[in-house]
Each structure stands twice: as C-alpha cells, then as structure tokens.
Amino acid sequence: MPDEVRCTCARCRLHGLMGPAILITIGVLFLIQQFSNRITFGELWPVILIVIGGVKLLEATASTAGHVEKEKDA
Numbered sequence: 001m002p003d004e005v006r007c008t009c010a011r012c013r014l015h016g017l018m019g020p021a022i023l024i025t026i027g028v029l030f031l032i033q034q035f036s037n038r039i040t041f042g043e044l045w046p047v048i049l050i051v052i053g054g055v056k057l058l059e060a061t062a063s064t065a066g067h068v069e070k071e072k073d074a
Ligand SMILES: [Zn+2]
Pocket: 007, 008, 009, 010, 011, 012, 013, 064, 066, 067, 068
C-alpha cells in the first residue's frame, strides 16, 4: 500500500463516506424488498440517488479547515 497522506478535514471524511453510504443504502433497500411483499427494489432505487445527493450536499458545505492537499511528484 502506498504511503498516502490522509486528510481528516470534514469534506474529505464525508467524501470517504460516499462509498460505504451507497453500499449500506443498497443493502437496506434489498432488505426492505425481502421483508415486504409489495415494495420492490425497482421502486426503491431512487433512494440511492437521494443518498448520493445528500452526501454530495454535505460534502459541498463541509468545512475544509485543516485540509491537506495530496502532493503528487511529477
Ligand atoms: Zn481535506
């Protein structure tokens, strides 16, 4: 694994949460489908877009105080 500098500012932390948030959402939606006789994933998938939008929104408004720019040596 490369020795990468991980920024811990609010925006970068939210950015890192995007993947897990989407996976958890998809998991919950499939779970709802399993336990519901009427609601299917086909009807629930837009929730994923809402979650992505929500995280993006938080990311855009999050503080970048203490942000560390990744340095890439050419
Ligand atoms: Zn940062």
